[in-house]
Amino acid sequence: MLQSFIVIDELKEKRSATSSELTSSGGWQVAEGPPFLPEETLKDLGFRVYAGTSMREISFNMPKIDAVLLVVSPDQVAPWRTRLHTLRSLPLFWWCDSQTFPSNECKIDHGIDGLLGPSMSALEIHCALLLGVNHYFQRTEWHQEREQLLSKLEERKWVDQAKRILCEIKKISEAEAYDFLRKQAMNERKRLVDVATSIVKVYQLLQDQNQGGRKR
Structure with missing residues (x-):
């Protein structure tokens, strides 16, 4: 059962800057109120959330967490997955929005266990997490069987x-x-x-x- 996440958000500053430009430009506005933030979304659902982008921060928080949420561009998913695996094997989710997934041409990394996004309801997120955890255990079991073989x-x-x-x-x-x-x-x-x-x-x-x- 997932209770805590670490959110690795490389686009937080960019998202905040973009939101400020849109709301103060006098033009269109995405939505009233603050932008959808991955950390806040998980906190609203009752999860404990830790944040970090440096390996020192992540290593310190690793024993406390049950899963990882990457908020990074597609080309950074694999490098982060490799770095995280040296510390601990955990379910790995990717936050998918207009900044992390700017086009339909990029490929989703095979090591991702599930996708979360700002347009998902609470029920959809819980279902995605459940499926993702099941996928993680199946993937881990398959990897162990492969190594044994x-x-x-x-x-x-x-x-x-x-x-x-x-x-x-x-x-x-x-x-x-x-x-x-x-x-x-x-x-x-x-x-x-x-x-x-x-x-x-x-x-x-x-x-x-x-x-x-x-x-x-």
């Missing part, structure tokens, strides 16, 4: 290399090589992949030494 493939590569080396040196079958690795891992109380990695690295080191000796 890549790790298993990497482990399989080391084991296969070790088996080929053992087959070559000991003149045994692949099944016998695998049994050797498994027994060695049990005897040394290590993971199978750790034993396999050691064999491959020692073998490669000996190969390099032999090649260096022949060159001399």
